[in-house]
Amino acid sequence: MTLTIRQGIPPRSSLGTVIPPRAQATIPIQTIEPIMAKCDQGYLCESCGLEVTSIVDSDLYLRFVIGQLDAERLHLSPERHLRCNPSLSQYIADARFDPVVVEGDFDHRQLDPEFVARQFDRITRGYQRLWTINESPEPISLLDYPIPDDDNDTAPTAPQAR
Numbered sequence: 001m002t003l004t005i006r007q008g009i010p011p012r013s014s015l016g017t018v019i020p021p022r023a024q025a026t027i028p029i030q031t032i033e034p035i036m037a038k039c040d041q042g043y044l045c046e047s048c049g050l051e052v053t054s055i056v057d058s059d060l061y062l063r064f065v066i067g068q069l070d071a072e073r074l075h076l077s078p079e080r081h082l083r084c085n086p087s088l089s090q091y092i093a094d095a096r097f098d099p100v101v102v103e104g105d106f107d108h109r110q111l112d113p114e115f116v117a118r119q120f121d122r123i124t125r126g127y128q129r130l131w132t133i134n135e136s137p138e139p140i141s142l143l144d145y146p147i148p149d150d151d152n153d154t155a156p157t158a159p160q161a162r
């Protein structure tokens, strides 16, 4: 009996392109929304859950411009506000950024001064690069975002023994 009924119904595939209006309305919105959120609103901070609204507030892009993150990994890595990654953003010395203080092991006041000086130099330049990118009247290619690699000329002068 079931067999007879099935034979009487046209194969499902022949209806494939016709979606009744009710079925269209029930396409689960939840499955679409996370993707749209990433495109339309920018990324949410992994640490505080709020949206990262600007590139000059983005830990991800700062790490990209200073060469800590490959372009391929840029959109796969979690986003954070700069303030929400204080062990990095404590090295930003710029009037546009409120200084961040880290307590504990990553407090730069506890670290090797030479390392700290290099961090300040590179991360501050990276931060300023974000502003340049943000304020550029012409779009800058993503591949041109990163600042040049450190060379010995720009590094703080190390003691030249010998």
Ligand SMILES: [Zn+2]
Pocket (backbone or CB within 6 Å): 045, 046, 047, 048, 049, 050, 080, 081, 084
């Ligand atoms: Zn945050």
